[in-house]
Amino acid sequence: MIQFQSVTKIFEDGTTAVDDLSFQIREGETFGLIGTSGCGKTTTLKMINRLVEPTSGTIQINGSESTSQDPEKLRRQIGYVIQDVGLFPHYSVQQNIATVPKLLYWDERRIASRSEELLQMVGLDPETYSERKPQSLSGGQQQRVGLARALAADPPIILMDEPFGALDPITKRQIRMEVSSLFKQINKTIVLVTHDVFEAFELCDRLCLLDDGKMQQIGTSQELLFEPANNFVDSFFASNRFQLELLSVTLSDILEQKNGEGELYWSPPLKEEQEDDEVKPTQTLYHILEEMEQRPQENLAIIHRVEKQVINSLGFSDLLDRFQQYKRKRKRREQDG
């Protein structure tokens, strides 16, 4: 758990980068810091590992104040990934990954097996890549190594500053998907800074929107979209609202099944009982609609878990209808509340 308490940062030139910030990042969640450039999100992130020291206020990490320990010791327990990756050009991939374990005096064998494990985790073949130098890798591969390096000493917290900002759209999308599933596996507290709201919506459990160093709203993507705290929050998402709404709403939101008695399948299935055709209810509407575009002949079937009979079959327009209903319901709830 990371706790910000009235944190303010005023730089030497007099600019206030972060203004009286208080919030909590829960253990194990992926937390996004978003906002326009210059809003103070990177400064906020860097105050967690003390690359920037707050002017006033305190930051607690797992109950102890961050300033109570040596900044170097603190940083070795916090993974750090940045946009330009910053791999050491004179080190091999393996040596790069071994950086923090070496600082922590791990023994050689443990370091070797850990870096092999990590390379596999980020989708790089250890045999091919271990001894390569960073400049021989593509941008996407470098960022994978950067991620592996941040994870090397198994830190409970990982800070990521625009980690995919320098990648081309295709690589970015692919890595984002992989990272998204990786995040779910590793169960770490992740703080992600990004100016890309789609990225934030896809990866983060909760978001904090900053403007001019001040917190505007903190909450889930749906809370930010459907219950904006002020005009700034509302207008911040205005230009991409529809897409973002589709990204934030999941199948389980719009289907509102009782007891979860139905399972979701593409219908008709290409083959009988094909596992691939099962659809997870946590999928966002955006991804389902996108996939449906590629499967024009298929509907989304809700099949009774026990009785194995089709309860309902939904097409593209049915899903959009349900989405509109869900939005209306939320609005009503908001007005009532």
Add this chain to the structure above:
Amino acid sequence: MVDLWQFIVSNQAEILDQTIEHIGLTFVSLLIAMAIGVPLGLLATRFEKVSGPVLGAVGVIQTIPSIALLGFMLPLLGIGALPAIVALFLYALLPIVRNTYSGINEVETSVTESARGMGMTGGQILRKVELPLATPVIFAGIRTATVINVGVATLCALIGAGGLGEFIFRGIALNNSIMILAGALPAALLALGFDFVLGLLERNVSKFLKPLSYGLAVVLVFVSLYSVSTVFSQDQFRIGVPPEFLERADGYKGFTQQYDLDMPVVEMNASLMYQALDNKRVDVTVGYSTDGRIEAFDLKVLKDDKNYFPPYECAPIVREDFAENYPDVIAAINKLAGKISTQQMTQLNSAVDHKGQEERAVAKEYLQELDFRTEINRQGDPDILIGGKLQTEQFILAHMYRVLIENYTSLDVGLRPGLAGTQIVFNALTNDEIQLYPEYTGTGLHVLLDPLEQVTDSLGNDRDAVYNYVFEQSLQQFNIRWLQPLGFENTYALIMRREQAEQLGIETISDLADYLSKDETQNTP
């Protein structure tokens, strides 16, 4: 080529000594520059506020011409290896400091930031990230500094620090290109060799050559210390000698034979010798008897009791065809014949060297005392160029002749004094690049004509006989005419500090030789 090879073979011991001195000077200064320059460059990267002044200062030092820098060192540190090393160190500083600074700064911020973010301490970032990444750039700076230092170190011969410059300057003074090459070629090879070795080290610095480079550094430190200690050692009676004197027929070799003298020689620029003597860097120098600094520094001229040195009457010389074509110029020049005594010349020199007056004013004032016309001062393109050597009196005389010619003929006169060596000035005269310069009969005899020993012996110490011989032979051999002597003599002279000479009871060169041989027997058990 063959001549050069023969010269190198026959002087190999001296060349080897000079090369070792040269390496010593280069590397002692380089090691100091590395020890100070790299931390200074690092400091500049850590404190942006000092980077401007630091880089500016080392940059300004680099713009000072090397001769001028050596000149600045003299009053502070005297002569010898110490000022040379300091000057070389200052020259090596810029490339090392600047390359360290930019090498570290060129390390991408994303790399240092991620290093910091991962929990490396400042020292770890420096050792593990910044220095390894900046090494090629820093090394390039060290290579540049080495090559610069090998070159500049040749100039250090001017202040008695030894090195390969000794042959170069001796060669320049005597217009002997083989001798120049004998110094320049090893210097160039040294520069290339060091650059190559350092390049090799740079590429493999992280690999197997690391221990080798440490070994090499240790060896170099020892060589450096050894060679410097030989230059520094002060316990012996030492003689400072200008390059030309070492090679002249009436020079050092014959002189030491005649008097049976043997003492360590420090080769240095003629105009620095008096100061070196005054600073006790040397105990005897070979200077000129009319030099104003003899009076200024309270020095003593030792009597040439065995009449080794021939008479050195000063007289202007011109080409014979010039003398025929410009009788009015010759007449103007000859107005000064017999008008300057040795004592007067010494006083004039002293007025410039000691009292700091301008040569030109001193010259004009003296002519006014003699009731010559001095008011005309033409500024047009020169019709006649007057040359001269490095001694002060040559400057003064050139100014006097200029005033006389401009006031008693309709010609414009330009000056080219300060040429470094008898052969250079004389060649300029025979090639008609200058039309006139004051020469000395003894120098004419030994340097220009260099007759057989029987001839010089028969002439002995007879002023007129030497003048007549030089006059006739110069006309015959070179078509050069000696005009009437000015009246003074400027002989080579052995000079000591008056205080020390009196303390040791040395009056003549023989006294000195006696003292030294006694000293030697005392020192050997």
